Amino acid sequence: MVGGGIAGLAAAVRLRDRLPAGARITVYEQSGALGGKLRTGSLAGATVEFGAESFLVRDPAGGDSAAVALARRVGLGDALVHPATGRAALAIGGELRPVPPGTLVGVPGDLAAVAAVARPEPERDHDDGRPLLGPDEDVTVGDLVRRRLGGDVVDRLVDPMLGGVYAGRADQLSLAATMPALARAARTEPTLTGAVRAAQAAAPRPPGGPVFATVTGGMSRLVAAAAEASGAEIRLNAAVRELVPVSGGWRLVVGPARDPELVEVDAVVLALPARPAARLLAGVDVAVGALVGRLDYASVALVSFALPARAAEALPADLSGFLVPAGEGTLIKAATFFTTKWPHLRRPDGTLLVRASIGRYGEEHLLHRSDDELVSAAHRELADLVAGAGGGVPLPEPVASHVQRWGGALPQYTPGHLDRVAAARAALRNAYPTLTLAGAGYDGVGIPVCVRSGETAAEDIVKAWEAARP
Structure with a gap:
């Protein structure tokens, strides 16, 4: 596995389930941590998601989503919790209007x-x-x-x-x-x-039940449990710089150029964003690399606040969050009231957790501000946006804050994306069946989609091996 996000880890778990005992699986992750955009942190002593906060409970066919199935597979079925029933709003003209x-x-x-x-x-x-x-x-x-x-x-x-x-x-x-x-x-x-x-x-209509779920203790628990269940060797701070087809498999060039490590493997799942994947693919098939490399990404910043208990008087009690149309001219494009939305995050001391999202495609320059500037601007706008709903009570200053920047985080699927991905995969399947693609850059955003993408990539490799048997 090249890439230790949830797609790569899901592929590793599926391969562990499908391959003979003793098969060696290795996950190479360029950064110092697994999980990709799943990252749990702490703010004022509370658990806070600095990345994706939840996932869909159902798949498009009406059954359990791939994320729920993975959580159960790795022993976290009893750790799934659901949001409180709450309304979302749109911030329009200085008012928070319920989403229709x-x-x-x-x-x-x-x-x-x-x-x-x-x-x-x-x-x-x-x-x-x-x-x-x-x-x-x-x-x-x-x-x-x-x-x-x-x-x-x-x-x-x-x-x-x-x-x-x-x-x-x-x-x-x-x-x-x-x-x-x-x-x-x-x-x-x-x-x-x-x-x-x-x-x-x-669309299938399953009887009642919640739409979303998360993991008590944070999404990083799902990451850690998947890594453990895979039985894979985890290589952190291990950038794969080159991918070379060789007889019977692949050679990976790992690590710094001055002291590279050469590793030969039987198959590769590229669970990377499109741009780094395209760079590796360019050395294998120029046309495939070009198809994959056409995908662009948006950057975002998530500003989390821990607010004192008296902030409850300023925040709308019945909303889980709101979205802001671009035409409103604000830096904030969305906000989530975590302690309203997720009952398990409510604190005995009444501390409130709120997260503001900043950044749309084409607005990367707005993220060039310092962390302190983003915190100040996001708090000011949040106070203005909730002023009417909170009865004019001022929003108090936070007791703690955190800025998480996700550069190049969210794929921007332009028309024809699905056809380009299908063409790239068909070319690889025909020429290099033991090289597969997985992740949000190909199949869509959201944890269940990424999990399913990784599992499908693993299954494709198993099928290629089975087809090659004499």
């Missing part, structure tokens, strides 16, 4: 349901007797929604929701990659509202 229910990532099937937040243009969404998209067509989310429902729905609903997940913009993100259910429905339905309703109707 029933949308598909902000795209409404019922225009009346979003009237309090946005002004749809229903006359645009006429039935002209043919599907919205051709069989293989992919467009940006913004292009389709603007064309059918107008810019207000994009700017006030869809864009902030996509920004919260991808730190990207609706006018640049692929519909097929970010909203696959809607893309499928758009290939048969003649109206966008009809496509939303069709996509929602086609």
Whole structure:
């Protein structure tokens, strides 16, 4: 495994389950820690996620998500906890307005349901007797929604929701990659509202239950448990600088150029972001490297606050967080009220934990400020944004804060992304079946998707070995 994020660790666990006893599995991680964007820290004595905070409980077919299955596989099934029921809001015009229910990532099937937040243009969404998209067509989310429902729905609903997940913009993100259910429905339905309703109707409806989960003690527990369950040799601070096909397998060039280590292995899972993966692939197949390397990334910063108990008077008691449309002109694009959202994080002394997210694609210059400047700006904006909901009570200064920067963290899937990934994988499968790709750069963001990506990459290698047996 080249890459020790959750995709690489999930691949290692799956290989451990599928390979004969005694098989040697090694995870090479360039940094000094496993987990990638899963990182648990401490703030004012409280456990806080400095990266991804939760994962979906269900998969698209309605069963347990791959993240839930992995947690159970590594002995953390009893450590899963769920958020309290709470509402999310949109910060519009100085007010926190509830996110309308029933949308598909902000795209409404019922225009009346979003009237309090946005002004749809229903006359645009006429039935002209043919599907919205051709069989293989992919467009940006913004292009389709603007064309059918107008810019207000994009700017006030869809864009902030996509920004919260991808730190990207609706006018640049692929519909097929970010909203696959809607893309499928758009290939048969003649109206966008009809496509939303069709996509929602086609989704499995498991009986009740929570939507999200996390791990008590933090996501880093899942990372550590997966590493242990894999039985892999973990090599930290071990950058793989070159990948060379050799007879019967691969040669890895690991470590500094002045003193490289040469390692020969039977197979490789590249569980790396697209850019470093493309650099390694360029020495194997230039065309594949170019396909993978086209993916760009957004950078973000997460500013966490520990606020004194009296901050409860300033914060909206019934909200788990809010999103901010880009047009509002704030540095903050989202905030999460951790101790409202997650009951297990509530402190006996009443300390409140809040996290603000900063950074959209194309706004990397805003992250060039110092940590102190980001903390000050985020706190000031947070105070302004919650002022109305908190009855005008000033938001007190934090007792502690932390800034986590994630450079190049979130993939920006432009139209055609899925086709490019499929072409890259097909080329590797034909020429180098023991080299596979895994991770968010290929299959989507979110912990369950990354886990499934790693497991699929591992299965592909097992199939390649089985096919090669005499």
